[in-house]
Amino acid sequence: MYLCKPIFLYPTLEKLSGKLNKMSYINFDKSQLVNLEYALNRELLRSNRAGSYANSTIVNCNTRKYHGLLVTPQPAIDNENHVLLSSLDETIIQMDSGFTLGIHK
Secondary structure, eight states: OEEEOOOOSSOOEEEETTEEEEEOOEEEOHHHHTOHHHHTTOEEEEEOTTSOEEEEETTOOOOSTTOEEEEEEOTTTTSSEEEEEOOOOOEEEETTEEEEOOOOO
């Protein structure tokens, strides 16, 4: 099993027998994460109280127009949400060979 911490503004907390437990984890089956049909249908959302958010699939593939690492309202323009940072593409370079980790749809 692959364990992934939830990235929500308010951490998911479990309440057992009247006391607050540690933050719970979201579990994903590692063998399913390589299946794009499975992974592209699961999304993560992180927000703040100012209205900004980051939203993408669990494999960081932006499949919707409102997906991005930094989406924020712009009151000076039109008070609508604007994607200011869509994605970051990582590349591993070893022995003069590059392997791109980014995925786009």
